[in-house]
Amino acid sequence: DVKVTQSSRYLVKRTGEKVFLECVQDMDHENMFWYRQDPGLGLRLIYFSYDVKMKEKGDIPEGYSVSREKKERFSLILESASTNQTSMYLCASSFSGSRYEQYFGPGTRLTVT
Amino acid sequence: KQEVTQIPAALSVPEGENLVLNCSFTDSAIYNLQWFRQDPGKGLTSLLLIQSSQREQTSGRLNASLDKSSGRSTLYIAASQPGDSATYLCAVSNSGNTPLVFGKGTRLSVIA
Numbered sequence: 001d002v003k004v005t006q007s008s009r010y011l012v013k014r015t016g017e018k019v020f021l022e023c024v025q026d027m028d029h030e031n032m033f034w035y036r037q038d039p040g041l042g043l044r045l046i047y048f049s050y051d052v053k054m055k056e057k058g059d060i061p062e063g064y065s066v067s068r069e070k071k072e073r074f075s076l077i078l079e080s081a082s083t084n085q086t087s088m089y090l091c092a093s094s095f096s097g098s099r100y101e102q103y104f105g106p107g108t109r110l111t112v113t
Numbered sequence: 114k115q116e117v118t119q120i121p122a123a124l125s126v127p128e129g130e131n132l133v134l135n136c137s138f139t140d141s142a143i144y145n146l147q148w149f150r151q152d153p154g155k156g157l158t159s160l161l162l163i164q165s166s167q168r169e170q171t172s173g174r175l176n177a178s179l180d181k182s183s184g185r186s187t188l189y190i191a192a193s194q195p196g197d198s199a200t201y202l203c204a205v206s207n208s209g210n211t212p213l214v215f216g217k218g219t220r221l222s223v224i225a
Contacts, residue, residue, distance in 0.1 A: 004156075033212055042217040043202070058212065090156055101147060102204075102213055104157040 002027045004105035006091055012111045019078040021108055023091030031094045032074035033102070034058075034066065036087040043090065049074055050096065081112045115140045119203055119216035126193055127224050134188040134219045136203030141181045147213065148177050148188050149202040157202065161188075193223045 007022035023032065033048040035058075045058030047066040055066050063085060067075045074093075078085055088109050094102040116139045126132050136146070145164045149157040161170045161177040163186070169178040176189040190197060200220045204213035 040217075043204075043215040045212045048212050088154075092157075101159045101162045103159060104149075106156040107154075109154070 002103045004091060004093055004103050006089075006105040006108050008108050009106060010109050010111075012113065013081050014113055015082060017081050019081050019110065021076040021078075021089055021091075021110070023074045023076070023093075023105055024072055025093040025103070026072065027093065027103075028071065029093035029103075030071075030096050031102075032068065033092040034064075034074065034076045035090045035092065036060070037090055037107075038087050046076065083112050086110060086112045115205060115207055115214045117203060117205055117214050117216035119219050121219060122217065123220040123222075125222040125224060128193060128195060130193050131189070131191050132193055132221075134190070134201050134203075134221070136186040136188070136216055138184045138186075138205050138214075140207065141184050142207060143181065144206045144208050144211075146177075146179055146186050146203065146205045148175075148186075149204065151200045151202060151218070160201075195223050195225045197221060198223050
């Protein structure tokens, strides 16, 4: 069974704090993704990575950075958290190629106060 | 830019009914299409993946079809149950390494 885990289910942080969200997958997937999900806006891609130390900006990268030092781990960093970054954050991973599904973690509900 | 639309946004049906959820996409040059289920406050669970060369995929009571030329996919759920209540999302990929583009989902309620 593919497993994608995220470091926290719920997180509360203060404005201006540096926030780290961790994602780990155990299936040797090349691709990893970070999305945020907001009511009425759906899932939006923040960053993705198709190999170690590689990263690509998604649709809404502003205010975020990422790190992928090891194949199994993809971290999302909020450099200085703001209230408009309150959201559900979802990590996903997959192999490359059309035959392969994308698998999601359970999500982290982040609240910035 | 690829856009994915799901209609209706919400659907309520009595238990036992067969139902169809719709998904349309603007760029027919897709690599694959994936249907997901999401329960409130949870992550996404993959239901079915259809590669661009395929016409349909089946898993239990679920059947997904793909018509690339018309930019449409449908998810058919047979004999619906209250446990099927969830949001169903459709997503497409335009190549093996590009991220999925998601629709906003259809929120399904199956009433006992």
